[in-house]
Amino acid sequence: MDVATHDLDLVLPGGHRALDRVALAVARGERVAVIGPSGAGKTSLLRVLGTGLRPTRGEVALRGADPWGLARAGLRRLRARIGAVYQAAPLPPRQRVVTAVLAGRLGSWPIWKGLASLAYPLDIAGARASLARVDLAERLFDRCDRLSGGQLQRVGVARVLYQGPDLILADEPVSSLDPQLADRVVGELNRDAQARGATLVASLHAVDLALRWFPRVVGIRAGQVAFDLPPVRITDAMLTDLYATESAVPPTQDNRLLELDASRTRRPVEVRQPLCR
Ligand SMILES: Nc1ncnc2c1ncn2[C@@H]1O[C@H](COP(=O)(O)OP(=O)(O)OP(=O)(O)O)[C@@H](O)[C@H]1O
Ligand SMILES: [Mg+2]
Numbered sequence: 001m002d003v004a005t006h007d008l009d010l011v012l013p014g015g016h017r018a019l020d021r022v023a024l025a026v027a028r029g030e031r032v033a034v035i036g037p038s039g040a041g042k043t044s045l046l047r048v049l050g051t052g053l054r055p056t057r058g059e060v061a062l063r064g065a066d067p068w069g070l071a072r073a074g075l076r077r078l079r080a081r082i083g084a085v086y087q088a089a090p091l092p093p094r095q096r097v098v099t100a101v102l103a104g105r106l107g108s109w110p111i112w113k114g115l116a117s118l119a120y121p122l123d124i125a126g127a128r129a130s131l132a133r134v135d136l137a138e139r140l141f142d143r144c145d146r147l148s149g150g151q152l153q154r155v156g157v158a159r160v161l162y163q164g165p166d167l168i169l170a171d172e173p174v175s176s177l178d179p180q181l182a183d184r185v186v187g188e189l190n191r192d193a194q195a196r197g198a199t200l201v202a203s204l205h206a207v208d209l210a211l212r213w214f215p216r217v218v219g220i221r222a223g224q225v226a227f228d229l230p231p232v233r234i235t236d237a238m239l240t241d242l243y244a245t246e247s248a249v250p251p252t253q254d255n256r257l258l259e260l261d262a263s264r265t266r267r268p269v270e271v272r273q274p275l276c277r
Contacts, residue, residue, distance in 0.1 A: 002025075002026060002027055002028045002061075002062075002063055002064070002199070003024070003025070003026040003049055003060075003061070003062055003167065003199060003201070004024065004025045004026070004059075004060070004061045005022050005023060005024045005025075005048070005049070005055075005058065005059065005060045005061075006023055006058055006059045006061075007021050007022075007023060007057065007058035007059065008021065008022040008023070008024075008048065008055050008057070008058035008059070008060060009021060009022075009055060009056045009057040009058055010041075010044050010048055010053060010055050010056055010223075011056040012044070017223055018041045018044035018223050019041050019044050019045060019048065019055070019223045020041075020222065020223035020224045021058070021224065022041075022045065022058075022223070022224065022225055023225070024045075024218065024225065024228070026199055026201060027199075028063075028166075028197065028199055029193075029194075029197045029198065029199060030199055030200075030215070030216060031190055031193055031194070031199075031200040031202075031213075031214050031215055031216065032200070032201045032202075032214060032216045032217070032218055033202055033203070033204050033209075033210035033211075033213070033214035033216070033217045033218070034046070034201065034202065034203040034204070034217075034218050034220055035203070035204055035205075035207055035210050035217060035218070035219055035220070035242070036219055036220035036221050036226070036242060036243075037221065037242065037243050037245055037246035037247075038246060040220040040221050040222065040223070041220050041222070041223040041224075042171070042172075042203035042220055043087075043171050043172075043203065044223070045203075045220065046084075046169045046170075046171045046201065046203060047171075048060055049062075049167075049169055049201060050079075050082055050084050050169045051067045051068075051075065051078065051079060051082070052084075054068055062078060062082075062167070063078075063166075065078070076107070079107060080107030080108045080165075081165050081166040081167060082165055082166070082167045082168075082169060083104065083159075083160035083163045083164075083165030083167070083168045083169070084160070084168075084169045084170070084171070085153075085156045085157055085159075085160050085168070085169070085170035085171065085173040085189075085202075086156060086171055087153070087171050087172040087173070087175050087176075088149070088152075088153075089152045089153055089155060089156030089159075091144045091152060091155060091156070092144065093143070093144050093145035094143055094144070094145065095143070095144050096121075096140075096141055096142065096143055096144070097127075097131065097136070097139050097140055097141065097142050097143075097144060097147070097155055098121045098124060098127045098128075098140050098141060099121055100144055100155050100159060101127040101130055101131060101155065101158050101159045101162050102121055102122065102123060102126070102127050102162065103159060104130075104159040104160060104161075104162040104163030105162065105163055107163075108163075124140070126162060127140060127158075127162060128140055130158040130159070130161040130162040131154075131155070131158045133158065133161055133188050133192075134154040134155075134157050134158050134161070134184075134185050134188060135154070135181065135184065136151060136154050136155065136158065139151065139155075148176075149176040150176040150177045150178075150181070152176075153173065153174065153175070153176045153177065154177070154181075154185060156173070157170075157173055157185055157188070157189065160189075161188070161189075161192055164192075164196060164198075165198065166198055166199065167198065167199045167200075167201070168189060168192075168193055168198055168199070168200045168201070168202070169201050169202075170189060170200070170201070170202035170203070171202075171203050172203050172204065172205055173185065173186070173189065173202060174186055174204075174206075174209070175205055179253040179254050182206065182209060182253060183209065183212075183253075186202070186204070186209050186213050187213060189202065190213050190214070202214070205251055206251060206252050206253040207239060207250040207251060207252055207258060208252040208253055208256070208258060209253060210231075211231040211234065211258075212231075214231070215230055215231075216228070216229070216230055217229060217230070217231055217234060219234075219238065219239075219242045221242055221245075226238070226241070226242055227242075236258070239258070
């Protein structure tokens with residue numbers, strides 16, 4: 001699904017401008033990471049792209065259509081093709097994991113099938129396969145309130161993998177996971193999008209994950225796009241500048257210093273100063 005915004009402003013209750021003239025065009029099948037300091041507007045942007053928030057000004061187009069110009073049924077159909085992963089997965093605590101995963105297809109199933117699946121899970125094998133991709137197959141029949149925050153987050157990812165949407169919007173989908181699992185889950189989202197030709201836009205706290213997995217990285221600061229580049233063209237200076245209000249070094253998994261690998265040393269300065277205070 002192609003996504004485009006033009007001159008997008010979002011003013012939140014209280015008057016804060018969370019997005020400020022954002023212009024972004026994402027082609028179908030592209031994979032884009034959104035990075036930036038806390039409060040930069042990453043969640044706001046993803047919510048506007050997912051039609052959860054209506055922009056105050058400017059345009060958003062999803063596959064050429066203005067979602068806010070669609071009739072209710074059209075908007076519902078569009079939303080069924082979007083899969084959202086939230087930082088804190090909004091899962092009913094008493095729901096079983098299998099039901100939570102199968103709910104990924106509620107928007108595209110006929111009503112009878114959705115209701116039947118709530119009463120008795122109809123596609124246990126499918127749910128198990130999606131959970132296995134995030135290393136959680138053994139928790140299939142557990143209740144959601146028996147899971148840790150990181151496990152719940154992975155249920156949210158499994159749900160979107162099961163849904164198979166045209167557009168995946170993932171808001172800090174691995175913020176509660178340890179570095180190895182985070183890498184695996186971000187990898188799985190990328191592989192899924194790539195295999196199906198789906199579009200993936202993910203906000204990430206860890207800059208190293210964004211640079212490793214995504215062909216395109218958008219840096220956001222104070223509601224504005226600071227840069228929009230392939231990782232190979234992103235410099236230390238850009239990253240330090242992006243996070244200047246938050247910390248002296250760009251955040252990474254485990255707070256390790258950012259190490260740019262050999263494929264990223266085509267920049268003019270070969271010998272890098274360590275990023276430190
Ligand atoms: N419901 C709200 N009402 C008013 N202001 C809000 C609301 N939600 C967010 N904001 C403000 O909007 C700005 C952008 O918030 P947003 O959640 O998009 O940032 P973020 O980049 O996702 O940050 P984080 O990395 O902490 O998740 C922040 O300054 C925040 O304080
Ligand atoms: Mg956020």
